[in-house]
Amino acid sequence: MLWxxxxxxxxxxxxxxxxxxxxxxxxxxxxVVQVALKADGGSFISYVTASFEQTLSFNGKILNGNLVAFxxxxxxxxxxxxxxxxxxxxxxxxxxxAGTIRMLATKPISRTQIVLSKWIAAALYTFVxxxxxxxxxxxxxxxxxxEGDLIVLNSSGLNIIASDDxxxxxxxxxxxxxxxxxxxxTLSLCFSAFAKNSVGPIVATMAVIILFTIIxxxxxxxxxxxxxxMFTTHMAAWRSVFEVPLPWDAVWESIVVLLxxxxxxxxxxxxxxxxxxxxx
Amino acid sequence: MILRLSLFxxxxxxxxxxxxxxxxxxxxVILKINSVKDYKADxxxxxxxxxxxxxxxxxxxxxxxxxxxxVVSKGIAILPKQGISDLTSFLSNESKYTSLxxxxxxxxxxxxxxxxxxxxxxxxxxxxxxxxxxxTESLIYRTVxxxxxxxxxTVDYTYGQNKxxxxxxxxxxxxxxKKFKMPKSVASDIRNSEKKTKDKKENKGVITITVIGYEVNxxxxxxxxxxx
Amino acid sequence: xxxxxxxxxxxxxxxxxxxxxxxxxxxxxDVFGFLGPNGAGKSTTIRCLLSLIKPSGGExxxxxxxxxxxxxxxxxxxxxxxxxxxxxxxxxxxxxLEIFGRISGKDLSKMEIYKFLDFVGLTGREKxxxxxxxxxxxxxxxxxxxxxxxxxxxxLDEPTTGLDPQGIIEVRNLILRLRDEQNKTVLLxxxxxxxxxxxxxxxxxxxxxxxxxxxxxxxxxxKQSLNLQINVMNESIFESTLLQSFPELKYHKVYPHxxxxxxxxxxxxxxxxxxxxxxxxxxxxxxxxxLEDFFIKMTEK
Numbered sequence: 001m002l003w004x005x006x007x008x009x010x011x012x013x014x015x016x017x018x019x020x021x022x023x024x025x026x027x028x029x030x031x032v033v034q035v036a037l038k039a040d041g042g043s044f045i046s047y048v049t050a051s052f053e054q055t056l057s058f059n060g061k062i063l064n065g066n067l068v069a070f071x072x073x074x075x076x077x078x079x080x081x082x083x084x085x086x087x088x089x090x091x092x093x094x095x096x097x098a099g100t101i102r103m104l105a106t107k108p109i110s111r112t113q114i115v116l117s118k119w120i121a122a123a124l125y126t127f128v129x130x131x132x133x134x135x136x137x138x139x140x141x142x143x144x145x146x147e148g149d150l151i152v153l154n155s156s157g158l159n160i161i162a163s164d165d166x167x168x169x170x171x172x173x174x175x176x177x178x179x180x181x182x183x184x185x186t187l188s189l190c191f192s193a194f195a196k197n198s199v200g201p202i203v204a205t206m207a208v209i210i211l212f213t214i215i216x217x218x219x220x221x222x223x224x225x226x227x228x229x230m231f232t233t234h235m236a237a238w239r240s241v242f243e244v245p246l247p248w249d250a251v252w253e254s255i256v257v258l259l260x261x262x263x264x265x266x267x268x269x270x271x272x273x274x275x276x277x278x279x280x
Numbered sequence: 281m282i283l284r285l286s287l288f289x290x291x292x293x294x295x296x297x298x299x300x301x302x303x304x305x306x307x308x309v310i311l312k313i314n315s316v317k318d319y320k321a322d323x324x325x326x327x328x329x330x331x332x333x334x335x336x337x338x339x340x341x342x343x344x345x346x347x348x349x350x351v352v353s354k355g356i357a358i359l360p361k362q363g364i365s366d367l368t369s370f371l372s373n374e375s376k377y378t379s380l381x382x383x384x385x386x387x388x389x390x391x392x393x394x395x396x397x398x399x400x401x402x403x404x405x406x407x408x409x410x411x412x413x414x415x416t417e418s419l420i421y422r423t424v425x426x427x428x429x430x431x432x433x434t435v436d437y438t439y440g441q442n443k444x445x446x447x448x449x450x451x452x453x454x455x456x457x458k459k460f461k462m463p464k465s466v467a468s469d470i471r472n473s474e475k476k477t478k479d480k481k482e483n484k485g486v487i488t489i490t491v492i493g494y495e496v497n498x499x500x501x502x503x504x505x506x507x508x
Numbered sequence: 509x510x511x512x513x514x515x516x517x518x519x520x521x522x523x524x525x526x527x528x529x530x531x532x533x534x535x536x537x538d539v540f541g542f543l544g545p546n547g548a549g550k551s552t553t554i555r556c557l558l559s560l561i562k563p564s565g566g567e568x569x570x571x572x573x574x575x576x577x578x579x580x581x582x583x584x585x586x587x588x589x590x591x592x593x594x595x596x597x598x599x600x601x602x603x604x605l606e607i608f609g610r611i612s613g614k615d616l617s618k619m620e621i622y623k624f625l626d627f628v629g630l631t632g633r634e635k636x637x638x639x640x641x642x643x644x645x646x647x648x649x650x651x652x653x654x655x656x657x658x659x660x661x662x663x664l665d666e667p668t669t670g671l672d673p674q675g676i677i678e679v680r681n682l683i684l685r686l687r688d689e690q691n692k693t694v695l696l697x698x699x700x701x702x703x704x705x706x707x708x709x710x711x712x713x714x715x716x717x718x719x720x721x722x723x724x725x726x727x728x729x730x731k732q733s734l735n736l737q738i739n740v741m742n743e744s745i746f747e748s749t750l751l752q753s754f755p756e757l758k759y760h761k762v763y764p765h766x767x768x769x770x771x772x773x774x775x776x777x778x779x780x781x782x783x784x785x786x787x788x789x790x791x792x793x794x795x796x797x798x799l800e801d802f803f804i805k806m807t808e809k
Binding site (some may be wrong): 055148165 | 329330331332333335337339351352353354355356357358360362429430431433455456457458
């Protein structure tokens with residue numbers, strides 16, 4: 001029954017206009033960034049290499065598809081969670097508001113299976129968004145800007161990564177980005193279990209992300225103890241894949257923290273939905 | 281008698297060598313430089329710069345008299361801004377500088393003479409150049425360039441089979457990184473803060489260019505040097 | 509055999525006890541009326557039956573199986589409409605049935621879904637989005653959704669709300685068909701007491717969260733006193749005759765020339781004779797043993 005309802009949930013997601021609004025918005029955002037870089041990518045490059053250009057000269061194709069893909073991923077780290085939450089935050093509370101939760105909860109399918117099937121469908125949608133983002137930034141980006149080594153500015157300095165060393169790095173970074181976005185969709189689903197309307201969970205999800213992000217960037221010792229455990233701290237873990245050498249310990253730590261968040265949030269959602277009296 | 285004559289000739293020659301002026305030393309070098317109408321060199325570049333991680337890059341250098349120079353690399357290659365081709369084109373124009381003979385210095389196994397080159401005008405990028413020349417073969421084994429923008433660049437040269445053209449098979453650039461300020465990330469790195477960026481006070485970056493092969497005086501079209 | 513057995517059911521929302529002590533049985537083949545005034549706890553009880561709400565106490569059994577521990581098995585044999593049926597407005601009628609059918613415990617083919625849409629009179633509207641459906645059409649789609657997995661028990665909570673008289677008749681006939689032709693057991697909660705009186709064979713009345721009375725509709729109505737609706741030409745003769753000859757009878761004027769008389773035993777023939785002889789001008793005498801009266805009497809206590 002779990003997979004039957006997962007199929008149902010997928011049909012519902014793909015039948016709603018807002019699901020395509022999210023994908024459309026993502027497409028427009030990426031295209032805008034790519035057009036801007038095509039028009040004036042040189043200025044951006046200069047900004048990155050400015051500190052080095054007094055003594056060094058950078059030869060080769062710096063503005064290439066790999067760099068553009070990296071920049072696109074950077075810029076959308078805040079926007080994509082919102083587009084995901086727009087769809088996943090509606091999954092439970094939207095049905096409560098529409099009254100269909102009554103019909104659904106009287107079927108021979110457990111409440112746990114209802115939540116799990118919605119979560120799987122949300123994960124699938126998140127994967128589609130991530131894959132689409134990867135396609136637009138990498139495939140389309142390479143088509144427009146061509147191949148080349150990747151130049152990356154990190155907290156540890158400037159890294160140049162050879163182009164043949166990039167495919168597995170991008171694959172791993174997209175996997176971690178998917179995990180980060182899945183955490184967001186699980187969070188919004190969790191809020192959805194507590195709300196009776198669509199807007200609340202979406203706003204709450206974004207509020208949490210923004211608040212945690214601010215806390216994460218504040219240089220205040222009071223917050224130092226909790227920062228390593230906040231999921232927003234690890235949402236940018238995908239960038240670590242482009243450090244040389246790759247900090248495997250930090251990457252694994254981020255993966256574990258995100259997975260723990262997903263499991264705990266999903267557990268809370270299941271618990272809440274199982275206990276809930278459906279009176280609407 | 282013959283012994284005295286030989287000794288006299290030897291001493292005369294020796295005196296002649298070690299009595300070369302700075303201009304004569306530079307002329308010898310320039311002669312060699314000018315014997316190369318053009319060349320193409322396949323190179324590998326190894327850059328060891330503080331806070332910069334870059335794999336060994338492969339590139340091709342193109343040069344054509346008098347001052348056409350281009351680097352073509354498949355990937356991203358970091359090269360020193362000064363010191364590859366600008367010195368030789370600077371030295372070619374004798375009217376633009378004054379040279380002074382300095383002390384001898386042994387670099388590796390080679391005994392070299394220091395020639396200090398001071399530009400005549402004030403508008404040159406090179407403020408001062410110290411050139412260590414092997415007087416017997418008219419080869420430069422070290423240069424220390426002081427430039428307006430790039431600070432001090434020291435270049436060591438090693439020669440192989442293209443010695444006759446004055447073309448080195450290895451150049452080691454020591455770049456002054458005092459002026460570097462480590463930039464903050466382009467987008468905020470949320471995980472940051474443990475790796476704080478610092479200004480390094482006394483740091484050198486080293487770029488080693490190893491020449492894999494030369495093609496000298498084979499003819500290179502001017503189109504090669506057009507900007508992409 | 510009792511298909512539904514509710515024993516000492518209770519449900520509290522915080523300090524408020526919506527259901528205190530409700531017990532009843534629904535037997536196989538019943539059209540069971542579930543009655544109570546507003547706020548009696550009917551909706552709460554029905555939602556407990558359908559596991560939408562967790563009871564605070566008591567037991568619910570379907571087919572002799574405890575609901576809590578056999579929920580999925582039980583609900584695969586139950587169809588229901590609770591208040592108004594809500595569907596996914598952005599999906600078509602067909603797609604809605606397909607989605608609910610998929611998780612109802614029985615795999616339905618495309619032809620079978622079309623058959624049910626035809627059964628409820630929605631042929632030609634299969635591909636239309638539910639957002640464009642009228643209330644009556646949604647109700648019919650709700651009935652299709654209820655029946656399509658061939659349940660043994662059908663629970664209907666206010667199924668005729670918002671329907672026009674034609675729609676009400678259609679629902680009534682459908683329920684009767686389900687009982688007579690398909691041997692379905694129906695639990696029906698409704699405020700349309702006249703409908704319950706016509707189609708239900710057994711019923712329970714609850715009030716303030718407690719069971720008041722349960723039993724066969726006919727037997728319960730027969731137990732209550734016979735009431736007469738009398739229409740006379742002369743009001744003063746009527747009133748004086750009753751006072752003199754039948755002082756034990758209670759009556760009240762419903763509207764001019766029209767009286768409601770409560771009778772303990774059936775003395776309607778004697779009353780008629782007296783009134784006619786007295787010259788009251790009896791225009792009509794209509795005996796009434798109505799569910800409405802019974803209901804009001806039970807819930808006023």
